[in-house]
Amino acid sequence: MNWITNYVRPRINSLFSRREVPENLWRKCDECGSMLFHRELADNLNVCTNCGHHMPITPRERFKTLFDNGVYSEVKVPEPVADPLHFRDQKRYPDRMKAAQRATGEKEAMLIAEGEVGRTPVVSAAQDFSFMGGSMGMYVGNAIIAACERAVKLGRPLVLFSAAGGARMQEGILSLMQMPRTTVAVQMLREAGLPYIVVLTHPTTGGVTASYAMLGDVQIAEPNALICFAGPRVIEQTIREKLPEGFQRAEYLLDHGMLDRVTHRKDMRDELITILRMLMHQPPAVRGDLPPPEPLTPAEPEPRQAEAGDASETAGEKTDRGTG
Numbered sequence: 001m002n003w004i005t006n007y008v009r010p011r012i013n014s015l016f017s018r019r020e021v022p023e024n025l026w027r028k029c030d031e032c033g034s035m036l037f038h039r040e041l042a043d044n045l046n047v048c049t050n051c052g053h054h055m056p057i058t059p060r061e062r063f064k065t066l067f068d069n070g071v072y073s074e075v076k077v078p079e080p081v082a083d084p085l086h087f088r089d090q091k092r093y094p095d096r097m098k099a100a101q102r103a104t105g106e107k108e109a110m111l112i113a114e115g116e117v118g119r120t121p122v123v124s125a126a127q128d129f130s131f132m133g134g135s136m137g138m139y140v141g142n143a144i145i146a147a148c149e150r151a152v153k154l155g156r157p158l159v160l161f162s163a164a165g166g167a168r169m170q171e172g173i174l175s176l177m178q179m180p181r182t183t184v185a186v187q188m189l190r191e192a193g194l195p196y197i198v199v200l201t202h203p204t205t206g207g208v209t210a211s212y213a214m215l216g217d218v219q220i221a222e223p224n225a226l227i228c229f230a231g232p233r234v235i236e237q238t239i240r241e242k243l244p245e246g247f248q249r250a251e252y253l254l255d256h257g258m259l260d261r262v263t264h265r266k267d268m269r270d271e272l273i274t275i276l277r278m279l280m281h282q283p284p285a286v287r288g289d290l291p292p293p294e295p296l297t298p299a300e301p302e303p304r305q306a307e308a309g310d311a312s313e314t315a316g317e318k319t320d321r322g323t324g
């Protein structure tokens, strides 16, 4: 029966799953379970119209809805050595990378861009949680250094959007080394007197929280984002106590002095414009006088779906989400 279970059944399943119409037109909210129409979701910047849950947004979507007229240019990131440890868990690291690249259409878990936000020139970095849990490896380290160097060279502020499960375990100690590397990079901005603004998105955890994501001059978070070093489950198991309601969520951190603001995604751009202008000694923006960003286009019918042969990907995904 092996031939049937191993070959025929997956083929049949994949044929049917591709035709599931609801998959293509609707997306389910991870928080409240509402089925949301793609168009409606895109108009609301991927925020659930029912419960306000902020769903993931890709770096390219983020940049399009951040920069004036959606116009930006990418900053090149130096390539690190690939798979220096020849790491293998259920899969070889290079194979995992290839699968993530196929699924996201991106080279790595961070994108750097430059452009204008409310006519203030900025450099921006955005982390991609859908790429191996946004995990911080050597490439992400290089990306942040490239972003800081570019910002210093052009005399611009840096706006960073974080989203990560932590360090990339497939790169072992080399991924942990990105914590001091990125810390030093942020220090370059400080010495140049340039603002560094961090927007923490759900989830930002592990070594990312323990380095560049918490070093901003202004710390903003999206509502209900999980922001922590060790996750609530790990802490609960360690101290054997029930944690308070909303523990390690953005609002809780704001109440306890770890953040400056919690801002809804639809207000984020306006708020960044106000802060950037203030910190760059520009006059306040006149509403209606600024070029608008580009609206979000609804997701293509599931371009990010893994192929039938990648079924193990979802199972292995948890291990991608970093180690801390």
Ligand SMILES: [Zn+2]
Pocket (backbone or CB within 6 Å): 029, 030, 031, 032, 033, 034, 048, 049, 050, 051, 052, 053
């Ligand atoms: Zn919802």
